[in-house]
Amino acid sequence: MTARRAAQKRPSPGMLFFLATAFFTLILWLVRPGAVRRAVPFFLTILGEIWPVLVFMFVLMFVLNLFISPQAVKRWLGQASRQRGWFIAVIGGIVSSGPIYLWYPLLAELRKQGMRTALAAAFLYNRAVKPALLPLLIYYFGLGLTIILTVYTAIFSIVQGLIVERLIEGHAGE
Amino acid sequence: MPRTIHIALKKTGKALIQALPILAGVLTLVSLAVANIPKTWYARLFTNTPLDPVIGAAAGSVAAGNPLTSYIIGGELLRRGVSLLAVIAFLMAWVTVGFVQLPAEAMFLGRRFAVTRNVTAFVLAIVVAMLSVLTMRLVGITPRITP
Numbered sequence: 001m002t003a004r005r006a007a008q009k010r011p012s013p014g015m016l017f018f019l020a021t022a023f024f025t026l027i028l029w030l031v032r033p034g035a036v037r038r039a040v041p042f043f044l045t046i047l048g049e050i051w052p053v054l055v056f057m058f059v060l061m062f063v064l065n066l067f068i069s070p071q072a073v074k075r076w077l078g079q080a081s082r083q084r085g086w087f088i089a090v091i092g093g094i095v096s097s098g099p100i101y102l103w104y105p106l107l108a109e110l111r112k113q114g115m116r117t118a119l120a121a122a123f124l125y126n127r128a129v130k131p132a133l134l135p136l137l138i139y140y141f142g143l144g145l146t147i148i149l150t151v152y153t154a155i156f157s158i159v160q161g162l163i164v165e166r167l168i169e170g171h172a173g174e
Numbered sequence: 175m176p177r178t179i180h181i182a183l184k185k186t187g188k189a190l191i192q193a194l195p196i197l198a199g200v201l202t203l204v205s206l207a208v209a210n211i212p213k214t215w216y217a218r219l220f221t222n223t224p225l226d227p228v229i230g231a232a233a234g235s236v237a238a239g240n241p242l243t244s245y246i247i248g249g250e251l252l253r254r255g256v257s258l259l260a261v262i263a264f265l266m267a268w269v270t271v272g273f274v275q276l277p278a279e280a281m282f283l284g285r286r287f288a289v290t291r292n293v294t295a296f297v298l299a300i301v302v303a304m305l306s307v308l309t310m311r312l313v314g315i316t317p318r319i320t321p
Contacts, residue, residue: 012192012195013281014192014193014194014195014196014199014281015195017195017196017199017277017278017281018195018196018198018199020199021198021199021202021203022199022202025202025206028206035206035209035210036206038209038210039202039205039206039208039209039210040205041209042204042205042208042209043201043202043205046201046204046205046208047201050201054197058186058189058190061186061189062182062183062186065181065182065185065186066178066179066182099204100269100272100275101197101200101272101275101278101279102197104193104196104278104279104282104283105189105190105192105193105282107282107283108189108282108283109189111283117287120283120287121287121291121294124270124291125270125295125298127269127270128241128266128269128270130241133241133242133245136242136245137245140245140246140248140249141245141248141249141252141317142315142316142317144310144313144315145262145306145310145315145317148306148309148310148315149262149265149266149302149306152302152305152306152309153266153302156298156301156302159298160291160294160295160298163294164287164290164291164294167290167294168286168287168290
C-alpha cells in the first residue's frame with residue numbers, strides 16, 4: 001500500500017519530460033535570452049494553430065472510448081483487418097491535420113485496444129502527404145514530382161509499416 | 175450520468191492529463207528549434223558530394239515545423255545548386271522523421287516503436303528520393319525551380 005502511494009506521488013514520465021524541457025529553457029534563457037525570446041511568438045502561433053486539432057483529437061478519443069469496443073478496433077485495425085486496415089491507415093494519415101505529435105495519444109489508445117503496429121507506423125508515414133499543401137508543393141517542385149512523391153509515400157508507408165512491425169514484434173518474440 | 179459515459183470521460187480525462195505535459199514539452203522544443211535555426215543554415219550543410227542525400231535526410235530529421243517551411247527551404251536549396259536527390263531526402267525526412275518529437279513519440283508509443291520507426295523513415299527518405307529521381311529521369315520530367 002505504501003509503495004503504491006509512493007508510486008502515485010512520483011511524477012509521471014510525461015511530467016518529468018515537461019520539467020526537463022522547462023529546465024532546459026530556463027538555462028537557455030539565462031545563457032542566451034534572445035533564443036528563448038525569439039521562440040515565444042512561435043510558441044503562441046503554433047499553440048493558436050493546434051488547439052482546435054487537440055480538442056478534436058480528445059473528442060475523438062472520448063467517442064472511441066464510448067462507442068468503439070476493443071473488438072471493433074481489432075476487427076478494423078487489428079491483424080485480421082487486412083486491406084481494410086491498410087486503407088484506413090493510409091487515408092487516415094493523409095487526411096489527418098495538425099502536427100504529428102498531436103496524434104500520438106490517439107494512436108497509443110488505439111494500439112492498446114488492438115491496432116496493428118504496422119498500421120500505426122503507416123498512419124504516421126502518410127502524414128507526409130498533406131492535401132491542403134499539395135498546391136504549394138506543385139508550385140515549388142512541379143506537378144510531376146508531386147505526383148511521384150505522393151504515390152511513393154503511400155506505397156512506402158506500407159513498406160515501412162511492415163518493416164517496423166517485423167522488427168518490433170520479431171524482436172519481442174525472440 | 176450513465177456509467178458508460180462516466181467511464182469514457184474518466185479514461186479520456188486520464189489520457190488528457192498524461193498527454194498535456196508531453197505535448198507542452200514538445201511544443202516548447204519545436205518553438206525553440208523553429209525560432210533559432212535560420213532557413214539559410216541548411217544550405218551551408220551540403221557539400222555537392224554523394225553524401226548530400228544523407229546530409230539532406232539528417233537535416234530534415236532534426237528540423238521541425240510546418241512542411242510548408244521545408245518546401246521553401248527545399249526550393250531555395252535547388253536554386254543554390256543542391257542536388258534534387260538531396261532535396262527530396264530533406265523534404266521526406268522533414269515530415270517522416272522527428273528527432274525533436276522522438277521523446278514524446280517514445281513516451282506514447284514505446285521506445286522501440288519510436289526508434290525503429292524513425293530510423294526506418296530516415297533510410298526510406300533516401301530510398302524514396304533515389305526512386306523519385308530515377309522515375310523522373312525515366313519519365314523525362316525535369317524539376318521545377320521557382321524563380
